[in-house]
Amino acid sequence: MATMAKEITVLASLRAALGLAGVQDSPEALSYFANDVYRGGGLPLCVVRPATVEALQEAVRICAAAGVAMVPRGGGASYTDGYLRAEGGHVLIDTGALDTIEIDEFNAIVTCGAGVTWAALKAALDEKGLRTPFWGPFSGIAATVGGSMSQNTLSHGSTAHGISAQSVLSMDVVLASGEVLTTSSSKAMRFYGPDLTGLFTGDCGIFGIKARVSLPLLPVLPRFECLSFAFESFADYHAAQRKAAMARLDDSHFGLDLALSQGQIGRQDGMGARLKIAADVLRKAPNKLKGLAQLVKMALAGEDAMRAGAYMCHYIVEGFDQEEAAHKARLLRRILADHGREIANSIPTFVHSVPFAPLFNILGPGGERWVPIHGVFSHDQAVPFDTAFKAMIAARKAEMDRLGVWLGTMFSPVGGTGFLYEIALYWPDARTTYHVTTLGDEYLAAQPDFAANEDARALADALKQDMIALMQEYGAGHFQLGRAYPYQPRLSAPQKGLLRAIKAELDPKGLMNPGALGF
CATH class of the missing domain: 3.30.70.3450 (Alpha-Beta Plaits)
Structure with a gap:
């Protein structure tokens, strides 16, 4: 009874602060936001969509005062449970309405809201013949700048300029207290003393919710x-x-x-x-x-x-x-x-x-379900891992063929020192609310459809876990850690102690995306 009363109070306070349009709790909305590309989690209490940084701050203060967990979401193309919480009952914060873009040509800086998509940022910069060094993943039609900073990613511009985290100067982050922390003390440079900006890259939102991101500008090479x-x-x-x-x-x-x-x-x-x-x-x-x-x-x-x-x-x-x-x-x-x-x-x-x-690739070429699994290897481990992986798949091939499970691989450089090996896994299975909402009825009507297939789904999940375990044996690192890839087991005691101290300082009640990265 007390829990229900608290939920009613939180909902009422959020609606008062953000307006009715800024808070969703319909069954359809909750079902959609409780799924990512791969699977579903617990239902949120509600979904809030703040249109300003000030509205985001107020939403955070309301949740913090009530002791309600907060989970940030960018473009939604995650497949590692990054914004899924098995327990449910959290407030999911959809950052998509934080979509301002401020271009400072003279100082060669663009500052954008965390919810700006890479496609929208590119369109705005194209008009001025400008670009950012890293300028988005292949999913940039949906993937947001803030989400990419929280998850780490690569693709366009990565060979020359590195991953997303290497193309950020500073971020404004709303902490669990509702306070805004600016991660750099200098507008012109990121590395003015210890790199606080780097602390918030790849954190999956466990230290705070990104509100604004500043990136350097380069001329487009024609x-x-x-x-x-x-x-x-x-x-x-x-x-x-x-x-x-x-x-x-x-x-x-x-x-x-x-x-x-x-x-x-x-x-x-x-x-x-x-x-x-x-x-x-x-x-x-x-x-x-x-x-x-x-x-x-x-x-x-x-x-x-x-x-x-x-x-x-x-x-x-x-x-x-x-x-x-x-x-x-x-x-x-x-x-x-x-x-x-x-x-x-x-x-x-x-x-x-x-x-x-378009995000057609969130289903396979034959309408199958899809999930990627990746590891970043040092060069001396890439070929040995490939050999071990192929042996593992050969041993499971008969079972995979029987259940219609198949895979392909793609690869990318991670600077000069890393090699990304990504496995795309496909299996016949029913679509989720995420697929239906993202792709729409018109597109899906022309695609093959599958009934729910628990056996194929179980095999795909087992293969996913086995692939991650094998990658760990060969020393792989990962982007998009979420709740899918091991992080804390790889840390030394001093590393764990330092990160836990930072987490306790920034989020003493543990309300920011609890469970992500093992926190």
Whole structure:
């Protein structure tokens, strides 16, 4: 009875502070926000969507006074239980309405609300010929700047400039007290004394809720070259990727195995999508005749570009002028030619033209459920892990085939020292509220549908846990820790003590995303 009275009081206070439109507690809304890409958790008490930093502060104060847990959510594309809480009863804070963008061209800084998507930020900066160093993951049509800072991520711009955490100057974070903490004492530099900004990257919101993020600006390089290479073995592919990442000639690159290239990544839905790709390729080509020539090459290559080798890697090279872009491409070709062969560049040309594709890939190419599992390895562990992983899958293949479970792999550099190995796991199963709401009835009506499949789901979950355990054996680190990847078991006693002391100082009642990162 006391719990119910407290919940009623909290709801009333939140509605008074944020207005009726800022608080949702309908069964449909709670069901949607209780699911991520992979699975569901406990139902929140309600979902609040503050439109200003001041409204966010007031919502936090109300929850803190009542002792109610708070869980932040960005674009919702998490698959590691980052905003799911098994116990439920929390207030889920949807940061999507914190969407201001302030561009300071003279000082080369952009400050945006935590809920700004990378696609929206890119559109605003494109108008001024500017960009951030890292400028978003492939899911940037939904992924937010604040969410990427909380989870850590990589993709566009990562070869040249590193992961999301390396492209932030400062953040405004609302602490459990409702106070705003600005993480840097200097507008012009991040590293003015100890790096407080870094403390809040990859924290999954356990130290506070991100409200604003400041990032440095660079000019957009107007000329580009796209390259693709095929490799017959993982060892050859990894050797080439390691050298390419160290050289940092390209802005970004990513690799795919044959299964993923032909399936998820290679999928293009209908003639309308193909025509849009063609229009984007032509629009972004520095020279229209060259753009037409590229379209002809892509048409002639057809699907061959997606099945040209056991492993394929795709590079986007940029330059201030065509001479610089071409020179970088020539140097990169020399590095790659020792290990693979050049193939049609359809895939990176498409990615350059449409960097943030719709979220169709949250289901498999045949309508299957999907979850990625990744690890970041030191280079000396990448090939040994690949060998051990393939042996593990070979031992489970008969069971996987029986239940319709399959997988593919993709890869990315993490600076010059790290190698991201990501496994995309697929299984036939019913969709959740998340898939239905995100993709919509019109799109789903044209996709295969599956009944609930507890056996396939159980196997997929077991494989996921076994893959994570195997990655840990080979010393892998992870992004997007959430509640899925082990974190505290890898820490020494002094490391644990320091982090627990910081947590106790910033969130003494333990109300900020409890359970994430093991806290």
